[in-house]
Amino acid sequence: MPRRHVEHLKAEDGPTSRQSGADDVVVKLGTWLDNVRKRAAELPEQRRTDPDALGIRW
Numbered sequence: 001m002p003r004r005h006v007e008h009l010k011a012e013d014g015p016t017s018r019q020s021g022a023d024d025v026v027v028k029l030g031t032w033l034d035n036v037r038k039r040a041a042e043l044p045e046q047r048r049t050d051p052d053a054l055g056i057r058w
Contacts, residue, residue, distance in 0.1 A: 001029065001030050001033055001056075002030050003030045003031055003034045004030055005028075005029050005030030006026055006027065006028050006029065006030065007026070007027045007029050008024045008025070008026055008027075009024065009025045009026075009027060010023065010024060010025075011023060011024060011025050033051075033056065036051065
């Protein structure tokens, strides 16, 4: 996944939704994954295995 990859998620009504009235939530998934890759050696074992369980290629 390229670093510039973003996901646009539909905001849902609930305690975690933003009150700004925006319909979409933008998640910078590529940036997050790149940061996790760079810090992989510092992460606990569980945090390193979670992406594997989701089928994400490191």
